[in-house]
Amino acid sequence: MTVFEALNSQTLPLRLGGTAAILDRVGVDTSAWKIREVGDGNLNLVFIVDGTKGSVVVKQALPYVRLVGESWPLPLKRSYFEYQALVRQQERDPGMVPEILHFDREQAIIVMEFLTPHIILRKALIEGQQLPRIARDLGLFTARTLFRGSDLSMETRKRKEDLALFSDNVELCDITENLVFSDPYYEATLNRHTTPQLDGIVRELRADRDLKVEAQRLKHLFASNAETLLHGDLHTGSVMVTPEETRVIDPEFAFYGPMAFDVGMLLANFWMSYFSQAGHEKDGDRADMRDYLLDVVVGIWDTFRDEFSRLWHTERNGILYQRTLFEDRGDALGSTQALDEVLQSIWTDMLGFAGVEMHRRILGLAHNADFETIEDADLRARCEAKALKLGRHLAVNRRKIHSMAEINALAGRLEKEIVA
Amino acid sequence: MTVFEALNSQTLPLRLGGTAAILDRVGVDTSAWKIREVGDGNLNLVFIVDGTKGSVVVKQALPYVRLVGESWPLPLKRSYFEYQALVRQQERDPGMVPEILHFDREQAIIVMEFLTPHIILRKALIEGQQLPRIARDLGLFTARTLFRGSDLSMETRKRKEDLALFSDNVELCDITENLVFSDPYYEATLNRHTTPQLDGIVRELRADRDLKVEAQRLKHLFASNAETLLHGDLHTGSVMVTPEETRVIDPEFAFYGPMAFDVGMLLANFWMSYFSQAGHEKDGDRADMRDYLLDVVVGIWDTFRDEFSRLWHTERNGILYQRTLFEDRGDALGSTQALDEVLQSIWTDMLGFAGVEMHRRILGLAHNADFETIEDADLRARCEAKALKLGRHLAVNRRKIHSMAEINALAGRLEKEIVA
Known part of the structure; x- marks a missing residue:
C-alpha cells in the first residue's frame, strides 16, 4: 500500500x-x-x-x-x-x-x-496580444476531439466503456454542476461579485425566471447528455500559446457530456475578454484588439463547423447516421440534412452554455483575471455588467439567434452602451 | 471457477x-x-x-x-x-x-x-380483453421509475455509479440501436415484412429522407441521453395482467437512456394493437375494444403526466431545478415553467420513439403477435400499413403534434381509411 x-x-x-x-x-x-x-x-x-x-x-x-x-x-x-x-x-x-x-x-x-516560450492565452489577451493561430487551432481541436469521442466516430462499445470510466469523475462534474449552473443564480455562500456596483443587476438576474429556467435546462443537458468526451474546462486559462503554436492543457474535468459545452465555454471567455479590454485600455488603444477578439469568435465557430462537417462526410463510421441509410443509397442530401440538424442543435446549446459561463465568472466563486486585474472597481463593474447582459441574452434567446454576426453586433452595441 | x-x-x-x-x-x-x-x-x-x-x-x-x-x-x-x-x-x-x-x-x-392467474398483456389484447387497471398502473410505473431513476430525484453520485454499471449492458443496447432505429429503414439481412402486399409502402418509407433523418436523430438521443434508468423493452409482451393487477417483467434491456423511450415504446404497442383488432374481429365485434385501446393511450399519458408532475412538486430532491432557485425564493411558477418544458420535451421525443417502434415491429426482425397471428396476409398487411402510416406521421411531425386527441383522431381516420 x-x-x-x-x-x-x-x-x-x-x-x-x-x-x-x-x-x-x-x-x-x-x-x-x-x-x-x-x-x-x-x-x-x-x-x-x-x-x-x-x-x-x-x-x-x-x-x-x-x-x-x-x-x-x-x-x-x-x-x-x-x-x-x-x-x-x-x-x-x-x-x-x-x-x-x-x-x-x-x-x-x-x-x-515543458512548453516554452508559451504563455497562458488569458494572460496574452489581457496584455492585448493578437495570436494569429488560435481561432483555427481551437476550432480544429474542438471539432476533432468532440466528433472523434462520440458515437459519430467511435465503436460504441469503446465509447460506453469510456463513459463508464469517466462517470467516476463525479466530484469534478459536481463542481461544474453547482458552480456554473446553480450558485450564480441565488445567494450561494461561495459567490462574490463587484459590490455594490453590480448589486442591482445581480438582483435582477437572480429574479429572472426565464434565465433560471434556461440555466437549469442547460444543467439537465450537461448532466444527462453523455454525447462525447469533453475537455470540461476549456477556457482561455487552459490554453498555452505562442504566435506560432497553440496547446490545450488541464483536462481534469474531462467527462462524457454534450458537445456544445466545450465550445460554449471557450467562446464565452473570448466575449469576456472583449468586454474586459476597456479595463486594460490606455488612450483607446484596444480598439483593434476588440475587433480581433470578435474575429476570433467567428473564426473558432466557422472552423469548428467546417471541420465537423468535413469529419461528418469523411469519418462518420460510428453507429449514428450510418452511410447505409444515406450515401450508400444515393441519398447524400439526407446525411447533409442530418448534419444541419446536429449543427443547429450544437449552435443553440453552445450559446446557452456560453451565457451561463459568462455569469458564473462574474457572480460565482471562480472569477477570471480578465476582469479581476482591473483595479478600478467602477470600471471593472461597467465591463462586467456588459458581459452579464450578453450572457443573459444568449442563454434566454438561444433558440432565436441566427448568426455570430448578430451576436458580435450586439456585443459592439453593448460595448458602446447603445443598448443596456 | x-x-x-x-x-x-x-x-x-x-x-x-x-x-x-x-x-x-x-x-x-x-x-x-x-x-x-x-x-x-x-x-x-x-x-x-x-x-x-x-x-x-x-x-x-x-x-x-x-x-x-x-x-x-x-x-x-x-x-x-x-x-x-x-x-x-x-x-x-x-x-x-x-x-x-x-x-x-x-x-x-x-x-x-410465479404470477398467477396473470397472462401476458399482449395476449389479452389480442383476445379482446379490456383490462381496467392498465392505464393507471402503467402510467404510474413509467412516471415513478423514470423520475426516481434520474437526477431529478437521485443523489447524482449514485446515478453516475448506476450509469457506469448499466453502460456495460452494451450488447442489448446494440440490439435496440440496430433493430429499432436503423435496420427497418434499409434492406438489412434480418428484416422481413408481409410481402408482396407491403412492398410498395416499405419502398416508400425506405426512400423517405425526413423519416430516416428523424429515426437517426432519435437513435442519437437514445445512445447519448443517459437521463434515467429505462426498462428498455417496455412493450405489451413485458406486462402481465389480471383484471385486478398489472406487473412489469423482463427488464434485461435496462440501461440509462432518455425518459421518453419507455413511454413511446409502450404507447406504440397499444396503437399497433388498435390497428390489429380488425384482424381478430368477428362481425365488427371489436369496435368497443378499439375505443378502449385509444382510451388506454390517453389514460397512460395523462397518468404519466399527472404523476410526474406530482413527483416534481413533492420529490424533486436531485441536482436539477433545485428548490433553492424557485420555491424557496417564492417562485413556484419558475419551477412549473421548467416542468412544462421538461414534459414538452418528453412528449415530443416520446412520439418519435413510438413512431419508430411501430415501424420496426412490422419491417424488422422482431415482429409482434398482434399482427403475426392474423393468418390472412392481405388482411394483416392492411392492418400493418395503417400502423406504418401512423408511425411515419408521429416520427416526422413529432414537434408539431399537440395532443393525444389529435393522434387518436388520426388513428381513427386511418382505421376507417378516410386518410391514407
Whole structure:
C-alpha cells in the first residue's frame, strides 16, 4: 500500500529521478535539477524542473482544493482522468496537448513536456496580444476531439466503456454542476461579485425566471447528455500559446457530456475578454484588439463547423447516421440534412452554455483575471455588467439567434452602451 | 471457477434445491417438484416449478439468442442487469415487478414469484380483453421509475455509479440501436415484412429522407441521453395482467437512456394493437375494444403526466431545478415553467420513439403477435400499413403534434381509411 505524499523541491528528485523518460529529457544528474513550484491554479501543485539537458513540468493533484484548503477535499483520481483525457486528445488531434513523459496514478503525478516560450492565452489577451493561430487551432481541436469521442466516430462499445470510466469523475462534474449552473443564480455562500456596483443587476438576474429556467435546462443537458468526451474546462486559462503554436492543457474535468459545452465555454471567455479590454485600455488603444477578439469568435465557430462537417462526410463510421441509410443509397442530401440538424442543435446549446459561463465568472466563486486585474472597481463593474447582459441574452434567446454576426453586433452595441 | 450450465428439468432441483427462499415457496420435497419449460421469448429459458407448497418461475439466460441459435452469441451478464433493474424498479414503484427469491450471477438465474392467474398483456389484447387497471398502473410505473431513476430525484453520485454499471449492458443496447432505429429503414439481412402486399409502402418509407433523418436523430438521443434508468423493452409482451393487477417483467434491456423511450415504446404497442383488432374481429365485434385501446393511450399519458408532475412538486430532491432557485425564493411558477418544458420535451421525443417502434415491429426482425397471428396476409398487411402510416406521421411531425386527441383522431381516420 503506497501512501500519497505531496511533492516538494527536496522530494521531487527522489520520487522521479529513477524514471528514464524524465532523465532523458532533463538530464541524469538530479543534483543539478532546479525546481520551482509555479502552480497558480485553483487545485494542484505544478513544478518546473530544469536540468542540464532540458526541462519538464510536474503536475501533482492534492487531496483537496488548493484555493480553499483541506476543508474542501477533492479526490486524487482526477489526475487519472486528466491523464486518460490527454491520451485521447493526443490521438484525436495530435500535437495539440503536451507530450506526457510519465504518469504515477498513486501519487497523482503527471510529468509532461515543458512548453516554452508559451504563455497562458488569458494572460496574452489581457496584455492585448493578437495570436494569429488560435481561432483555427481551437476550432480544429474542438471539432476533432468532440466528433472523434462520440458515437459519430467511435465503436460504441469503446465509447460506453469510456463513459463508464469517466462517470467516476463525479466530484469534478459536481463542481461544474453547482458552480456554473446553480450558485450564480441565488445567494450561494461561495459567490462574490463587484459590490455594490453590480448589486442591482445581480438582483435582477437572480429574479429572472426565464434565465433560471434556461440555466437549469442547460444543467439537465450537461448532466444527462453523455454525447462525447469533453475537455470540461476549456477556457482561455487552459490554453498555452505562442504566435506560432497553440496547446490545450488541464483536462481534469474531462467527462462524457454534450458537445456544445466545450465550445460554449471557450467562446464565452473570448466575449469576456472583449468586454474586459476597456479595463486594460490606455488612450483607446484596444480598439483593434476588440475587433480581433470578435474575429476570433467567428473564426473558432466557422472552423469548428467546417471541420465537423468535413469529419461528418469523411469519418462518420460510428453507429449514428450510418452511410447505409444515406450515401450508400444515393441519398447524400439526407446525411447533409442530418448534419444541419446536429449543427443547429450544437449552435443553440453552445450559446446557452456560453451565457451561463459568462455569469458564473462574474457572480460565482471562480472569477477570471480578465476582469479581476482591473483595479478600478467602477470600471471593472461597467465591463462586467456588459458581459452579464450578453450572457443573459444568449442563454434566454438561444433558440432565436441566427448568426455570430448578430451576436458580435450586439456585443459592439453593448460595448458602446447603445443598448443596456 | 464455475462453469455455466443450461438448466433442464433434471438439473434444476439439484441446482436450486438447497436455497431456503425457494424451498420455503415451493416445498422442501424436491422430488415432488414438477418442472415445465415455458419460455416463448426470443432470448432465455423459463421454467415453472410447482411443488407441494407453491410455485416459482426460474429464468435463465443463455449465452446466445435463443430465437436464432448459437450463431448469435449474447452475454449472460444481461441476467445481472435484469436483476439490478428489478431491484430498482421494486424500490421505485413497489409491487409492480415480480418478487425476487434468488439470484445466481454465474449461472444467470433469477428465481422469482410465479404470477398467477396473470397472462401476458399482449395476449389479452389480442383476445379482446379490456383490462381496467392498465392505464393507471402503467402510467404510474413509467412516471415513478423514470423520475426516481434520474437526477431529478437521485443523489447524482449514485446515478453516475448506476450509469457506469448499466453502460456495460452494451450488447442489448446494440440490439435496440440496430433493430429499432436503423435496420427497418434499409434492406438489412434480418428484416422481413408481409410481402408482396407491403412492398410498395416499405419502398416508400425506405426512400423517405425526413423519416430516416428523424429515426437517426432519435437513435442519437437514445445512445447519448443517459437521463434515467429505462426498462428498455417496455412493450405489451413485458406486462402481465389480471383484471385486478398489472406487473412489469423482463427488464434485461435496462440501461440509462432518455425518459421518453419507455413511454413511446409502450404507447406504440397499444396503437399497433388498435390497428390489429380488425384482424381478430368477428362481425365488427371489436369496435368497443378499439375505443378502449385509444382510451388506454390517453389514460397512460395523462397518468404519466399527472404523476410526474406530482413527483416534481413533492420529490424533486436531485441536482436539477433545485428548490433553492424557485420555491424557496417564492417562485413556484419558475419551477412549473421548467416542468412544462421538461414534459414538452418528453412528449415530443416520446412520439418519435413510438413512431419508430411501430415501424420496426412490422419491417424488422422482431415482429409482434398482434399482427403475426392474423393468418390472412392481405388482411394483416392492411392492418400493418395503417400502423406504418401512423408511425411515419408521429416520427416526422413529432414537434408539431399537440395532443393525444389529435393522434387518436388520426388513428381513427386511418382505421376507417378516410386518410391514407
